[in-house]
Amino acid sequence: MAKGKVQSGAFNPRDLARHPSPLTPSYRSSVLRAPAHARISFENSLSEITGPVFGQGLLGPADNDLTINYAQPGQSAIGERIIVHGRLLDEDARPVSSALLEFWQANAGGRYRHKNDGYVAPLDPNFGGCGRTVTAQDGSYSFRTIRPGPYPWPNGGNDWRPAHIHFSVFGDGFAQRLITQMYFQGDPHIQLCPIVQTIKDPDAIDQLTAQLDMDNTVPMDAIAYRFDIVLRGRRSTLFENRLEGN
Amino acid sequence: MTETGKLKESASQTAGPYVHIGCVPSFAGLTGMYGGRDPGAEMVTAEARGARIVVEGRVLDGEGAPVRDALIEIWQADAQGLYHSPAETRGAADPGFTGWGRQPSDAKTGQFRFETLKPGQVPWAGGQMQAPHISVWIVARGINLGLSTRIYFSDEAEANATDPLLQQIGDPARVATMIADKTAQGYSIEIRLQGENETVFLDV
Ligand SMILES: [Fe+3]
Numbered sequence: 001m002a003k004g005k006v007q008s009g010a011f012n013p014r015d016l017a018r019h020p021s022p023l024t025p026s027y028r029s030s031v032l033r034a035p036a037h038a039r040i041s042f043e044n045s046l047s048e049i050t051g052p053v054f055g056q057g058l059l060g061p062a063d064n065d066l067t068i069n070y071a072q073p074g075q076s077a078i079g080e081r082i083i084v085h086g087r088l089l090d091e092d093a094r095p096v097s098s099a100l101l102e103f104w105q106a107n108a109g110g111r112y113r114h115k116n117d118g119y120v121a122p123l124d125p126n127f128g129g130c131g132r133t134v135t136a137q138d139g140s141y142s143f144r145t146i147r148p149g150p151y152p153w154p155n156g157g158n159d160w161r162p163a164h165i166h167f168s169v170f171g172d173g174f175a176q177r178l179i180t181q182m183y184f185q186g187d188p189h190i191q192l193c194p195i196v197q198t199i200k201d202p203d204a205i206d207q208l209t210a211q212l213d214m215d216n217t218v219p220m221d222a223i224a225y226r227f228d229i230v231l232r233g234r235r236s237t238l239f240e241n242r243l244e245g246n
Numbered sequence: 247m248t249e250t251g252k253l254k255e256s257a258s259q260t261a262g263p264y265v266h267i268g269c270v271p272s273f274a275g276l277t278g279m280y281g282g283r284d285p286g287a288e289m290v291t292a293e294a295r296g297a298r299i300v301v302e303g304r305v306l307d308g309e310g311a312p313v314r315d316a317l318i319e320i321w322q323a324d325a326q327g328l329y330h331s332p333a334e335t336r337g338a339a340d341p342g343f344t345g346w347g348r349q350p351s352d353a354k355t356g357q358f359r360f361e362t363l364k365p366g367q368v369p370w371a372g373g374q375m376q377a378p379h380i381s382v383w384i385v386a387r388g389i390n391l392g393l394s395t396r397i398y399f400s401d402e403a404e405a406n407a408t409d410p411l412l413q414q415i416g417d418p419a420r421v422a423t424m425i426a427d428k429t430a431q432g433y434s435i436e437i438r439l440q441g442e443n444e445t446v447f448l449d450v
Contacts, residue, residue, distance in 0.1 A: 047381050
């Protein structure tokens with residue numbers, strides 16, 4: 001998209017059937033945190049259409065490399081080295097550029113660097129588990145990390161999370177704000193996980209499952225996974241049209 | 247396929263209990279990450295027009311217990327009613343104000359706190375003015391799809407009475423869940439996820 005073109009139309013209504021319901025008792029934490037009332041729909045105003053935009057200038061040199069961004073000089077995190085890359089698009093397949101993506105994850109043993117994580121797996125002194133990047137003009141992004149381990153979690157039974165990376169995603173408008181998780185192709189835990197299975201549409205789960213991408217693997221270094229993310233599209237792009245007519 | 251689009255929105259998944267690592271790493275104890283400054287911590291970055299206010303509150307669960315692992319983001323216009331966003335077509339927003347804030351709820355008390363500006367008025371889709379408000383987005387463990395609501399202000403009764411969204415909601419008891427009380431430094435609100443006086447959440 002040419003610089004200066006601005007998307008400013010109202011957003012498509014969200015397809016709530018694609019998302020998990022608020023109340024999903026098999027994921028126990030939702031029980032006391034799920035609103036009982038339906039969400040109220042209304043016409044988007046500028047408050048929903050606008051949103052914060054982050055430039056590349058925000059980023060530090062190692063923000064998009066979790067293998068080194070918390071490591072001692074000359075050292076790196078333990079684990080299977082991977083590259084995660086893809087594109088951020090809207091529902092009309094338009095690239096979403098200059099968008100901030102933040103990610104966080106457990107280490108290769110399945111342990112988070114967080115005071116509330118008491119799993120017996122050890123911390124890796126060279127792994128923080130946090131990174132970020134900003135999408136390019138064509139919506140593309142890429143970062144390096146290590147493949148996180150699956151981990152057990154207290155949900156009332158013997159529940160294990162599939163290996164996953166959490167993503168926080170900004171679009172052009174605050175109404176596009178999304179948090180989701182990326183899973184890995186072929187992981188048998190995906191079908192067993194109460195959090196994944198809060199999503200009822202198998203196609204929507206597949207969309208969150210990154211595919212092995214040998215074409216972008218760096219030989220003798222890192223395996224690539226492809227993960228595209230889709231945000232809500234806009235119903236009209238009046239301002240864009242006006243600019244094009246100039 | 248949706249009717250209007252070629253692709254479908256990626257499904258939401260809970261932010262989980264460790265959202266702080268990714269979104270507020272310094273708060274999570276990852277010292278030095280991102281220059282030691284959590285994104286969204288500072289909204290007023292230079293001299294800015296308008297009244298400085300503190301907006302504070304708690305998010306409460308269905309048993310009335312404070313949610314101590316939430317992440318709250320706010321988005322608002324500057325004092326002139328302009329958004330610091332490329333999609334703002336009416337003029338340039340105050341350069342000293344970002345309009346976007348992010349804060350974790352306190353791990354002990356559940357209290358959140360934003361230092362911001364009192365927003366000006368922003369038009370509705372039809373051009374009519376809305377009452378001053380702050381857009382709010384809440385994620386946490388147990389929240390499957392981020393919750394959107396708004397904060398309005400108790401000392402804007404006249405503007406609130408003609409606000410198109412509040413008028414659409416209608417029921418005064420429900421409208422009241424979105425109105426913050428005046429405090430010495432600004433405003434305070436309790437956001438109830440469930441149960442009596444459940445906050446109005448919006449399909450934005
Ligand atoms: Fe996780």
